[in-house]
Amino acid sequence: MENLDQLELNELMLQRRRKLEELKAKDIKPYGNKFSPTHHTADIKHNFEEFVGKEVSLAGRLMIIRGQGKASFAELADMTGKIQIYLKKNIIGEDLYELFSSLDIGDMIGLTGEVFKTKVGEITIRVNVFELLSKSLRPLPDKYHGLKDKEMRYRQRYVDLIVNPEVRDTFVMRSKILRTIRNYLDQQGFLEVETPMMHPISGGASARPFVTHHNTLDIDLFLRIAPELYLKRLIVGGFERVYEINRNFRNEGMSYKHNPEFTMLELYQAFADYNDMMELMENLCCHVAQEVLGTTKVTYQGHVIDLTPPWRRLSMIDAVKEYTGVDFDQIQTDEEARKAAKEHGIEVDDTMPRGKIINEFFEARVEEHLIQPVFIMNHPVEISPLAKRMVEDSRLTYRFEAFIFSWEMCNAFSELNDPIDQRERFLAQVAQREAGDDEAQMMDEDFVRALEYGMPPTGGIGIGIDRLIMVLTESHSIRDVILFPTMRPEK
RNA sequence: GGGUCAUUAGCUCAGUCGGCAGAGCACCUGACUUUUAAUCAGGGUGUCGAUGGUUCGAAUCCAUCAUGACUCACCA
Numbered sequence: 312m313e314n315l316d317q318l319e320l321n322e323l324m325l326q327r328r329r330k331l332e333e334l335k336a337k338d339i340k341p342y343g344n345k346f347s348p349t350h351h352t353a354d355i356k357h358n359f360e361e362f363v364g365k366e367v368s369l370a371g372r373l374m375i376i377r378g379q380g381k382a383s384f385a386e387l388a389d390m391t392g393k394i395q396i397y398l399k400k401n402i403i404g405e406d407l408y409e410l411f412s413s414l415d416i417g418d419m420i421g422l423t424g425e426v427f428k429t430k431v432g433e434i435t436i437r438v439n440v441f442e443l444l445s446k447s448l449r450p451l452p453d454k455y456h457g458l459k460d461k462e463m464r465y466r467q468r469y470v471d472l473i474v475n476p477e478v479r480d481t482f483v484m485r486s487k488i489l490r491t492i493r494n495y496l497d498q499q500g501f502l503e504v505e506t507p508m509m510h511p512i513s514g515g516a517s518a519r520p521f522v523t524h525h526n527t528l529d530i531d532l533f534l535r536i537a538p539e540l541y542l543k544r545l546i547v548g549g550f551e552r553v554y555e556i557n558r559n560f561r562n563e564g565m566s567y568k569h570n571p572e573f574t575m576l577e578l579y580q581a582f583a584d585y586n587d588m589m590e591l592m593e594n595l596c597c598h599v600a601q602e603v604l605g606t607t608k609v610t611y612q613g614h615v616i617d618l619t620p621p622w623r624r625l626s627m628i629d630a631v632k633e634y635t636g637v638d639f640d641q642i643q644t645d646e647e648a649r650k651a652a653k654e655h656g657i658e659v660d661d662t663m664p665r666g667k668i669i670n671e672f673f674e675a676r677v678e679e680h681l682i683q684p685v686f687i688m689n690h691p692v693e694i695s696p697l698a699k700r701m702v703e704d705s706r707l708t709y710r711f712e713a714f715i716f717s718w719e720m721c722n723a724f725s726e727l728n729d730p731i732d733q734r735e736r737f738l739a740q741v742a743q744r745e746a747g748d749d750e751a752q753m754m755d756e757d758f759v760r761a762l763e764y765g766m767p768p769t770g771g772i773g774i775g776i777d778r779l780i781m782v783l784t785e786s787h788s789i790r791d792v793i794l795f796p797t798m799r800p801e802k
Numbered sequence: 803g804g805g806u807c808a809u810u811a812g813c814u815c816a817g818u819c820g821g822c823a824g825a826g827c828a829c830c831u832g833a834c835u836u837u838u839a840a841u842c843a844g845g846g847u848g849u850c851g852a853u854g855g856u857u858c859g860a861a862u863c864c865a866u867c868a869u870g871a872c873u874c875a876c877c878a
Contacts, residue, residue, distance in 0.1 A: 322847045323812050323829060375838080382835040399835060416828075429836045453813040453827050455839050460813085462870045474813090518877070563877050564803085573878070719878060750877085775878050799869070 323450045330413055331446050339410065341446035346370050346421035353391030355426055359434050362426040369394070369436065370421040370444060372473065373414060375454055383411060387420070387436075392476075395435040396422065403438060410443070416454070417447030417473075465796050478791075481784050484603060485792055488780055489556065491602045492576065495595060501552040501578065506541035508534060508558070514758070515539030515697070517750045518561040521571075534560035537773065539697065540758045542579050543726060546769050547761045554578035556776065567788040568718065571797045574776040579726070583770035585709045588723040589686050592713055592772060593620035596684070596720075600783060611716055611782050614682050622684040622713065630687055631672045634680055639669050662746075666691025666706060681714035696736040696752055698724035699768075715782060723772035730762035 320328070334341045348370040355362045355369075371389035381400040386393050400408040414420070422441035429435050452458040457474045464471040464478075471478050493503065511530065513520040515537030523532050538555050545553050559575045580587060597618045600607050607618045628639045635655060642648050648665040652658075657675050659668055669691050681687070688711040692700060698708035709725035727733050737759065743751035780792045790796035 321812060326829070375840095377837050377840050378834085379837060379840075380834040382837085384837045384840080386838080395838070397836075401835080429838090431836075431838080433836085433838065435836085450812045450828065455827065456814040458813070460809095460870085462809095463813095465870095516878085559878085561877070564875080566877085567872085569877060575878080722878080773878085778878075801869085 324448060327415060327446070327448045327450075330415070331448065333413070334410075334443070334446065339443060341443060343421070343442055343444040346442065346444055348389075348421065351391040352387065352389050352394035355436070356392060356394060356434055359426070359428070364425060364427070366423060366425050366439070367436065368421065368423045369396075370419070372419045372447075373416055374451075376414070376416060378412065381408075383408075384435075387422070388473075390479075395429075395433050396424065396438050397429070397435050398438045398441075403440060407441065411441070414443070415447060415450075417449070417451045418443065419445040419447070461790075462798075465790055466798055466801065468794055481786060481792060482794060484784050485780050487603045488599055488783060489776070491599045492595065492776075493556070495598055496554050496578065499552070501554045501580075502550055504542070504545060504550070504553050504555055505557065506538045506545075506555060508560075510535050512753050512755045514752050514755050516559075516561075517752065519563055519749055521560050521562045536561050537575070538577050539771070539773070540755055542577055543766060543769065543771070544758065544761045546579050546581050546726075547764055547766045551581040551767075552579070565797065567790075568778060568781070570777070570789050570793055573789070573793075576774040576776055577771070578774075579769050579771045581767040581769050584725040584768065585688075585711055585723055585770055588770040588772040589622075589624065589711060589713075590620075591770075592686075592721055592723065592774070593618070593622045593684070595774075596779070599779075604783060609782060609785075611785055612787070614716065616683060616715060616782065618684060618715075622686055624686045624688060624711075626689040627669060627673055627687050627691075628689070628707075630677045631669060634677045635672060637672060639665070639672075664691075664693050666693035670694050678714065678719075679717050681717050684713060684715045684720075686711045686713050692736075695724065696740050697727055697733075699727045699729075700732070718778055718782075719775070720778055720782075721772055721774040723770070726766070726769040726771045728762060728766040728768060730759050733762055734759050 331341050347368065349368045352369060352371065355367060369387060369389065371387040373385050374388045374393060375386040377384040383398045385396050385398070387396050398408065398411055403411070420441050421444050422436065422438045424436040424438040427435055427437055452470065452474050458464055458471055464475070497503070509523065509532040511532060513533035513536055516539065518536045520533040520536050523534065524530070525532055536559055538557070542553055542555060554576060556574065556576045558572045560572050562571065563569065565571065597607050597620055600609055600618050609616050609618065625633070632638045637651050637655065639648070642651055642665065645663070645665050648668040649659050649661065649663065652668050652671060655672070655676070657671050659671060673687070689701060689707045690698070690710040692706055692708050695708040695710045698710040701707045701709055710723065712722050713720045727736070737752065737754045740752040741754050744753065777789050777792055780786070781789060784792060786792050
């Protein structure tokens with residue numbers, strides 16, 4: 312027997328450990344082996360007429376016990392839901408009934424019994440025989456109020472999942488959304504690939520990376536902030552349609568919509584451009600919503616958001632003009648741009664070029680208004696080091712971001728495939744980095760070398776999967792769609 | 803990183819002006835063979851987040867710290 316003195320146990324936990332010893336003394340195994348249920352609770356609940364009078368075997372956790380002397384009711388929960396069970400002493404016998412009477416809420420059992428309906432119409436299993444599968448040594452939270460403490464729900468997600476069924480629903484939905492996305496892309500000829508999570512050079516996005524160290528090679532590696540540069544190497548290599556759905560890691564602040572590790576879909580399509588990516592984005596979101604929700608109009612925080620294509624398309628400069636009246640088509644120099652920013656109370660520093668100031672206007676004055684899906688297009692080249700320049704205006708790029716509920720849901724562009732321009736953009740980033748911007752990108756010579764072999768014109772897109780899931784599941788925090796969100800360690 | 807708030811029984815929460823630590827559920831004992839937040843009778847199980855301080859006396863007032871939530875900044 313374990314030394315109880317060394318554990319910090321409250322009275323309830325001690326009681327359950329004493330029961331455990333009593334079971335062992337009676338030669339009842341408290342932790343069973345295999346049990347083979349014939350059905351799940353939902354099968355019976357949804358098809359009562361088919362099951363009535365028949366014998367079934369179920370396995371699950373006792374959630375409520377209502378003893379009534381020589382008979383007892385209880386609720387058994389499995390992955391599909393709950394069902395009431397009924398145990399009578401003169402059916403299951405004295406020994407088994409005594410065992411049942413000693414069980415606690417949270418214990419897991421396997422049982423066999425007949426399906427019937429009680430006089431008030433509750434579908435119930437009349438148990439003929441049962442066995443203990445796992446003794447629970449800790450009390451569960453309040454049967455009525457559940458577990459509300461957010462810290463405990465995130466830290467002990469297993470308890471959250473046991474007592475709050477809607478949490479399980481959210482993660483089932485998450486799984487369905489991911490499967491639907493994969494099926495959709497697979498049907499269109501995209502190949503799912505896996506590229507490195509540990510990068511010798513951090514690239515593909517503007518963000519601070521996590522650093523780790525490989526002992527044998529004695530080199531620092533960065534957890535990836537984006538798979539972009541590797542996926543484009545695959546386009547060079549001849550895979551014409553690839554995607555990856557996996558984690559990115561960014562060493563930055565946490566909030567209701569930021570977790571240090573988050574899931575991103577990145578996709579590249581050879582011979583396509585950003586117009587194709589816009590169509591793909593709106594069609595994919597619409598398809599997923601239709602498949603998992605049965606509608607393309609989703610309600611999020613009181614707004615009905617209509618995902619039906621086509622979505623509005625608006626250049627960033629036109630968006631700034633629409634919401635602030637400032638027309639950057641008429642503002643050509645960095646000095647004029649900074650003057651306009653100061654007039655509108657937007658903070659800029661004296662080194663900021665026109666392109667960055669357009670973006671500052673956009674983020675400060677436009678984003679908050681973008682509730683319905685909209686593509687914001689043609690970003691300045693200064694903030695788009697991997698996107699192809701527009702023929703119409705070489706200071707802008709064929710890039711877009713989709714906004715839904717003011718959140719950036721994706722980032723996409725016609726990929727820069729000119730290796731000489733790419734090298735210059737990297738050098739500009741390196742200069743910014745040396746000037747103190749630790750989110751600017753690093754030079755990736757191998758990536759430039761790959762482009763020198765020739766990359767076809769390519770459309771690429773990155774979609775923040777967690778945020779898409781938040782909107783589709785009406786979750787208000789990213790932590791509600793990530794099973795084990797990042798937390799400070801206990802104690 | 804800044805601001806605001808929270809932390810009391812296993813869970814959900816009260817706790818007034820600084821004066822014996824409370825409720826519901828859970829749990830324990832007993833009754834009860836169709837209950838369903840079962841019911842009935844009895845039982846309170848606690849390092850009031852931690853450490854200092856003020857005070858005759860602190861869950862309560864003050865300071866610091868810890869953890870979390872919300873929010874702002876940064877970011878996707």
